[in-house]
Amino acid sequence: MSTETGGRSTPSDMGGLLEAAPDAMVVIDHTGTIVLVNAQTERVFGYERGELLGRPVEILVPVDLHEVHRRHRTDYVGEPHVRSMGSGLDLRARRKNGSEFPVEISLAPLQAGDELLISAAVRDVTSKRREERLFRGLLEAAPDAMVIVDQTGTIVLVNAQVESRFGYEREELIGQSVEILVPERFAGMHAGFRQGYVAGPRTRPMGLAGDLYARRKDGSEFPVEISLAPLETEEGLLVSAAVRDISERRQMQAESDRIKDEFFATVSHELRTPLTSMLGYSELMADLEQLSPQGKRFLQVITRSAERELRLVDDLLTLVAIEESGLTIRTATIDLEPVVRDAVEAARPRAEDVDIDLSLEIPGFPLQVEGDRDRIGQAIDNLLSNALKFTPSGGSVRVRLRVHGQNAEIEVADSGTGIGDAEPSRIFERLYRAGSAIAQQVPGAGLGLTIALAIVEAHRGTISVVKTDKQGTTFQISIPLAVPVEAPVIPLRRAAVEAG
Numbered sequence: 001m002s003t004e005t006g007g008r009s010t011p012s013d014m015g016g017l018l019e020a021a022p023d024a025m026v027v028i029d030h031t032g033t034i035v036l037v038n039a040q041t042e043r044v045f046g047y048e049r050g051e052l053l054g055r056p057v058e059i060l061v062p063v064d065l066h067e068v069h070r071r072h073r074t075d076y077v078g079e080p081h082v083r084s085m086g087s088g089l090d091l092r093a094r095r096k097n098g099s100e101f102p103v104e105i106s107l108a109p110l111q112a113g114d115e116l117l118i119s120a121a122v123r124d125v126t127s128k129r130r131e132e133r134l135f136r137g138l139l140e141a142a143p144d145a146m147v148i149v150d151q152t153g154t155i156v157l158v159n160a161q162v163e164s165r166f167g168y169e170r171e172e173l174i175g176q177s178v179e180i181l182v183p184e185r186f187a188g189m190h191a192g193f194r195q196g197y198v199a200g201p202r203t204r205p206m207g208l209a210g211d212l213y214a215r216r217k218d219g220s221e222f223p224v225e226i227s228l229a230p231l232e233t234e235e236g237l238l239v240s241a242a243v244r245d246i247s248e249r250r251q252m253q254a255e256s257d258r259i260k261d262e263f264f265a266t267v268s269h270e271l272r273t274p275l276t277s278m279l280g281y282s283e284l285m286a287d288l289e290q291l292s293p294q295g296k297r298f299l300q301v302i303t304r305s306a307e308r309e310l311r312l313v314d315d316l317l318t319l320v321a322i323e324e325s326g327l328t329i330r331t332a333t334i335d336l337e338p339v340v341r342d343a344v345e346a347a348r349p350r351a352e353d354v355d356i357d358l359s360l361e362i363p364g365f366p367l368q369v370e371g372d373r374d375r376i377g378q379a380i381d382n383l384l385s386n387a388l389k390f391t392p393s394g395g396s397v398r399v400r401l402r403v404h405g406q407n408a409e410i411e412v413a414d415s416g417t418g419i420g421d422a423e424p425s426r427i428f429e430r431l432y433r434a435g436s437a438i439a440q441q442v443p444g445a446g447l448g449l450t451i452a453l454a455i456v457e458a459h460r461g462t463i464s465v466v467k468t469d470k471q472g473t474t475f476q477i478s479i480p481l482a483v484p485v486e487a488p489v490i491p492l493r494r495a496a497v498e499a500g
Helices: 011-019 039-045 063-078 126-141 160-166 184-199 247-286 293-325 336-353 373-390 424-428 435-439 448-458
Strands: 024-029 034-037 083-085 092-094 100-112 115-124 145-150 155-158 204-206 213-215 221-233 236-245 332-335 357-362 368-371 396-404 407-414 462-469 472-480 493-495
Touching: 024 039, 039 115, 063 115, 100 126, 145 160, 160 213, 160 236, 184 236, 221 247, 247 293, 293 373, 293 448, 332 336, 332 373, 336 357, 336 373, 336 396, 336 407, 368 373, 368 472, 373 396, 373 407, 373 448, 373 472, 424 448, 448 462, 448 472
Parallel strands: 357 396
Antiparallel strands: 024 034, 024 115, 083 100, 092 100, 100 115, 145 155, 145 236, 204 221, 213 221, 221 236, 332 368, 357 493, 396 407, 407 472, 462 472
16 A cells, blocks of 8 residues: 655655545554544544644544553554454544544554554444444343344344343353253254354244243253344344243143133033933934924924034044043054945935035045044044035035045045135134134034044044135045055946935
């Protein structure tokens, strides 16, 4: 950064370069005397350059820092090198009017012949410091524990919530690897995930399924949800992690589930006894010859209503049993064709009552699985019940049994109105009811699909919505075959299912 004139550099030769610099440029000699400044220096400090040339550089330094500055300057002259100052430090400069402002400074030695000069680029970072204070204020005001790390996973900033949640003083965390906050059994996995995130940073939530844990200073763990966000800075990429302790939420959810399960069990048992009695007496009354045709119709209505309520009670009992101890199944090698046929036959009266065409397609050979005949039948019953409820009069419900690869597939397709805007995976949640079901006032408690899911998963199978639109919905159950089946050579046949 020097020019040569007759073999010697002069300060005036550097004037053009200094004037073009975006920062205030101050050049001093080894004694600390100012020998050159640029226009930015005049603008930033409020001096005319004539007021600065020949003066000690300490004129630009707050009075309380003069002695410290002289020592640093002497040390620098003894070992001159390019270096920056002020990044992360609280450096201040002083204007002509005595006001002070934060700065960052870059130093560089200049050789003017045999004379050492020192160039100082002075940047006013008032705006930057104001933004930093605002950012830190927002960080401290955040309701979650906020941890900011660099690309290597080193913690560079935390807020008071981190100290409160994790039990550390912030000085114990700054400069440490973020894995200090991760349970040891997850540390290796976390490091790999962190490296992957840096390669493709994006805003994303984590732990919504409740499978993330954090570690306090005392070694105890607690469940968390985390939101990650990339921050581009002058120093490079930083990653902000908002860590939310969900311990209280998990406890409340567990207590809520316990109370709900107790309620289900109690109500179910209290309802089942009178319903069973009602059905028993209904059967006895149906045999009475004294009943008029109108009386028999009334009795059929009572019986169907009691049977429907009994199915609901049984669903409640099944759901409670599943959540308390899992689903119990008694497996054997069974042929799915009679299971599916029986389910369709059982649904036929309901289909006829509402004028729905119910059909069945089956292969011409056995499809054997290891399963519980009654439970698989129950899952199909629930799908059929759903299909009949959501299909308008004059519509159709088609049941199809087929082989696909090493699995047997059961499809239940209706011509109803679809599940609307509901997320297909959500309709399997306990007590969930789609908005379309509520709007159409379709009866139901949101239990059938939850039970069907539990039954299918107990058979190592899957259940899913493979189609849904305004023309209808198709559910598909897939269960592994116990005995492999060659590609079918006999075409599917449509079976008319007769009542009785």
